[in-house]
Structure formats: C-alpha cells, structure tokens
Amino acid sequence: MRIVLLGAPGSGKGTQAQRLAERAGIPQISTGDLLRAAVARGTGLGLAAKAAMEGGRLVEDSLVLGMIRERLGESDARSGFILDGFPRNLAQAHALERLLAELKQPLDAVVQLEVDPAELVRRISGRRSCADCGRVFNLLTSPPPTGAAAVCPKTGAPHRLVQRPDDNEATVAERLRVYDEKTRPLIDFYRSRGLLRVIDAQGDLDEVTRRLVRALAPSAGAARARRPRAATAAARRKVADGRTRKRSAKSARAGTRSKKTPRRQAPRAKK
Numbered sequence: 001m002r003i004v005l006l007g008a009p010g011s012g013k014g015t016q017a018q019r020l021a022e023r024a025g026i027p028q029i030s031t032g033d034l035l036r037a038a039v040a041r042g043t044g045l046g047l048a049a050k051a052a053m054e055g056g057r058l059v060e061d062s063l064v065l066g067m068i069r070e071r072l073g074e075s076d077a078r079s080g081f082i083l084d085g086f087p088r089n090l091a092q093a094h095a096l097e098r099l100l101a102e103l104k105q106p107l108d109a110v111v112q113l114e115v116d117p118a119e120l121v122r123r124i125s126g127r128r129s130c131a132d133c134g135r136v137f138n139l140l141t142s143p144p145p146t147g148a149a150a151v152c153p154k155t156g157a158p159h160r161l162v163q164r165p166d167d168n169e170a171t172v173a174e175r176l177r178v179y180d181e182k183t184r185p186l187i188d189f190y191r192s193r194g195l196l197r198v199i200d201a202q203g204d205l206d207e208v209t210r211r212l213v214r215a216l217a218p219s220a221g222a223a224r225a226r227r228p229r230a231a232t233a234a235a236r237r238k239v240a241d242g243r244t245r246k247r248s249a250k251s252a253r254a255g256t257r258s259k260k261t262p263r264r265q266a267p268r269a270k271k
C-alpha cells in the first residue's frame, strides 16, 4: 500500500499515519519528523530548514525532495509507505509522481483528512509528543495512558512530553495560511487523477482510524471492486481494528445479528 495523507496542520495526519503504519507493517514517512530530526542533529539540512520551520513556512522544495528521494530508496519502503506531510505543494506533487514512476511504484490512494478550522487550532494547542519515542498525544483529546501502559518504549520510563516549538499561536496561523494557499490545491490535483478519498477526521480517534481503513479498502482497484460483496466485506473485516472485531463478536454472541440477516457493507467514507 502506497498512500499519501493530506490534511491541514492539526488534522491528525501524524497520529493516523502512525496507527496505520503499525497495522499495515509499512513505514510512516513524515517530512516534518525527518526535518525536525535534522534540526536536532544540527546537520546542514537541519540548519537550512530551521528558519522556515520556525516561521511556519515551507522548507525549500529541493531540500525536501532530496530527503524524500533518499528515504523512499531505503529497503523498508519497498513494501509500501504512508507519506505524511509530503507533498505539500504542486511542485512537490509533480516531483513525487515522477519519482514514483521511475521506481515503478505509483500511489494507490490519497486520503484527505477533513477537520473544521476552529477544531484545528484547539487540537494544535493541546498537542504534545514524547521527546524520546516521538509518539503524539493530545492533552485534551488523547492524553498519554497511565499505569503500566504509560512507559515510553524507547526508555522504559514515563513519556517525556514536549510541545513543538512551531505550535505557538503566530506560527500556527501562518501554517494554516500556507496550507490553504499551497497545499489545498493538491486536493483537486489528486482528485483529477482518481486517487482522492475524503474522510471526516473529527470525533473519536479510533473511529477516524476506522474511517481511514474503510476509505482505503477499495484501493486495490477495479479487480477488487468487481469481487462479490461477501468477499469484499470479508477483506474489510480483516483490516478492521480490534474494537470493531470485538464488537461484532459481542453482537454475534448476543444474537443481535442472525445468519438470516447478513452483515451489510460497511458505511462508505464521506466523499
């Protein structure tokens, strides 16, 4: 599966990409994370990117493209990838298209995560991530777990929560403006290529993951679309998350869905 997650800052691309990557066993490739790592290491790339990032502007295309070309060339990306935060303007989208054509690995789908602007600002202000493992939390909507589950997988100690330096009010306003001006046109670009799926990315985190998984289910193309209903539903159930599975098991035990009333197709993602 080769996909791009599109969405404004705060739309949950990073969080959903992390979840999907774990589930599908393919890497999440976040240009924001790669750039932040370069800044933290003080590499030439990091030094060149730092000012733009702090100002909420886009880092120069040539730097980001070089980084992406290198990352997509790594062996783990051969089985697929989830691009998060890239491409971010039309020039990057065209360059990605050329690169993937060269690699003979075209995209399967592009998913646009839709969130109201007011909600974006609220989410960004609550966002914190672990300085050690990079996991993203939100103090308002998805705080880090407590107890045994709270430890960081990297250090074995509790997560060390930090706020991103560009999550301040002035920079956030600029990032949202840049998104509208430079990134939003990618929605039409990918729609014209028949790759676009749109999901409502508001509400419960697990529910958004389910919508994302459902939106990706038909991505294998026409052959899959032509399969009988039952086969498609079975394939969907295979990727549906534990909670869904648990719930269907429960309802089956409770007899709420008998064999005479077969499962209907999962509701479709919002277009």
Ligand code: ADP
Pocket: 008, 009, 010, 031, 032, 033, 035, 052, 053, 054, 056, 057, 058, 059, 060, 061, 064, 084, 085, 086, 087, 088, 092, 166, 175
């Ligand atoms: P968000 O989506 O919340 O704005 P990211 O972590 O994706 O956060 O990006 C943080 C910053 O890194 C951006 O504001 C920008 O300066 C830089 N950046 C990330 N990806 C790209 C890209 N594809 N092209 C140019 N700059 C980028």
